[in-house]
Each structure stands twice: as C-alpha cells, then as structure tokens.
Amino acid sequence: MNQINKINKINMSFYQFGPILAKYKLNDEFIKKLLTKGTKSNIDISSKLAGHIDNEKEFSKQDLDWFLNETQEIFLSYIEYLKKNSLKNSNVKTVSLKKLWINFMKKGEFNPIHHHTGDISFVIYTDVPDELKIENKNFKGIGSGPGTINFLHGEMSNSYKTEYNMLPSTGDMFIFPASLRHYVPPFKSDCVRSSVSGNFKFEY
Secondary structure, eight states: OOOHHHHHTTTTOOOOOOOEEEEEEEHHHHHHHHHHHHOOOOOOOOSSSBBOEEEEEEEEEEHHHHHHHHHHHHHHHHHHHHHHHTTTTTOOEEEEEEEEEEEEEEEEOBBBEOOOOEEEEEEEEEOHHHHHHHHHHHHSSSSSSTTTTEOOSSSOOOSSSSSEEOOOOOOOEEEEEEEEEEEOOOOOOEEEEEEEEEEEEOOO
C-alpha cells in the first residue's frame, strides 16, 4: 500500500484515445412528444436497418426539423468535446442530421452487432418498461443481460475496457461515433421497448 501511495504522487500525464461515448438525460415532456410523433409515423424503414425488429418507422421531415431545434445544443456540446479530445480533423463546418427513426422492440427481437453510417449517432430511450429491469436483475448468465445496449471497440483485453454494457431507462440518450459497433440482445418479457436513433454527417 505504501508503494502505491508513492506512485500516485508521481507527476504523470495520461492520454485517452478511441471512441467517445456520452450519456445525457432528456426531460419527460420532450420524451413524450418524441414518442407520440414516432408512434404516428407510417414510414416503414425496417428493410433498411440492421435490426431483427418488425416495427421500425422513419420520422417525417417536419418532425426531423422539430427534433433538431429541440436538441441542437446537446449535440453541439458533444461535437465540441470531440474537437478537443478525439477528432483527427477538427475543422467541422456544418453538421446535418441524415436519418431519424424509431424502433418498437418486442420480446424475441434483437439488434446484431452493427455500426451506423455518417459520423456520429445516437439512441434515445422513449419507453423502457419496468419488466425489462426486473428481467435483467434476474438474469443468471455471464454475458450481457436482456434490456441492455452494448458498445464494442477493439479486441478483447484483460488490461483495459473494450465493452460498455448499459441498462437504459426512459429518457436516457447515448451519443457515440457512428462507426462504433454495438448490439442489443433479446428479452423475454411480454412488453415493448421503444427507442429513437439517428445519424449525423460532418462537412469539412
């Protein structure tokens, strides 16, 4: 222990590199409006997405504009952090939202390991039923439990973290590089979890 205390006093620099994963909590009013708009959409996009999910809808252009107006400050904050800590080319001139869609995931459905197009992506949880939290708590396996979202980067290592497993709640938003691989395991509970995702593209 004494040796560890001595080491901790050394003037050492640390350098973090790799993907930047951010989490933010959105307010209830916005989440309710976003879920209502997504529920009303009739634009089927399931054939263009990686998920084994039957009900996936794209938002209208009008809803996309509303979404950007409500959330642009959050995404700009994330991009500013990237410029200072991660981006190879920080001369980003414009950022445009290319896609916005909603997933209604029911028992037995899942998202395999995949990545997105564009430069940065996000997922917002508009409804996470309590049944999923209970199922996850009772999960007996050593792998990622039901109801989670899981992010992967690089090869597995015992020396540093290469995977983040998150059990989201309603209102949670995760922002991450579009190239960051992620997956969602299936659940057995008789309920529907809804989430909204989208992709941003940088222009230099």
